[in-house]
Amino acid sequence: MTRDQNGTARRRFVQLLGGGTVLGIGGSTATATHGDRDNGAGTHSKTRDDDSGLVTLESGADFETTVARVEPALEERDLLLVTSVDHAANADTVGAELPPTTLFLFGNPAVGTPLMQASRSVAIDLPQKLLVWAADEDVYVTYNDPHYLARRHGLEGTDERIAGVAEALSDLAHAVANDG
Numbered sequence: 001m002t003r004d005q006n007g008t009a010r011r012r013f014v015q016l017l018g019g020g021t022v023l024g025i026g027g028s029t030a031t032a033t034h035g036d037r038d039n040g041a042g043t044h045s046k047t048r049d050d051d052s053g054l055v056t057l058e059s060g061a062d063f064e065t066t067v068a069r070v071e072p073a074l075e076e077r078d079l080l081l082v083t084s085v086d087h088a089a090n091a092d093t094v095g096a097e098l099p100p101t102t103l104f105l106f107g108n109p110a111v112g113t114p115l116m117q118a119s120r121s122v123a124i125d126l127p128q129k130l131l132v133w134a135a136d137e138d139v140y141v142t143y144n145d146p147h148y149l150a151r152r153h154g155l156e157g158t159d160e161r162i163a164g165v166a167e168a169l170s171d172l173a174h175a176v177a178n179d180g
Contacts, residue, residue, distance in 0.1 A: 053149065053152065054142050055170070057141045058177065059139040059140060060179070061179065063134045065179075066177065067100075079107065079128075081106045083105050084102055085105075087102065087103060099135060101132075111165060112126045114158070115158060119153040119154055122155065125152075129143060130142070130169075130176065141173045147162060
């Protein structure tokens, strides 16, 4: 297959299955939570089912403002933005609609490399990701729970590093959701 034919086939495959299905984001955004608690900064934190390993915060701002907070928050924390993916814009290219959904990939090789040395499979979940998404009038910030990732990849002897990553991700997500 030529490069052009391969790209056309891939787009057709995405169209047939639905972009969200291929990306693992299809279906309803409603999931069971382990509670909805006020985080003390005017937003609510929701931890989804343990099976998903996701932590979601409700943003106190609109989608555009929340997205605009991500890059400065990463820079303040010396985290490298690898790329961002505007899933709604990508859906539009195949004639599909998706509410505002932007994924940011970022990391710090000094932190991630030792985790990959401990278990190479963790590289599938690195660099870290932060998802900003809208549902109806609400905006959310979601990230992977590092403790879940440690269990998923059988990381041993990394408890202190994982705790540090968890604290850093929580701090980042709260800054993006609350501008602080």
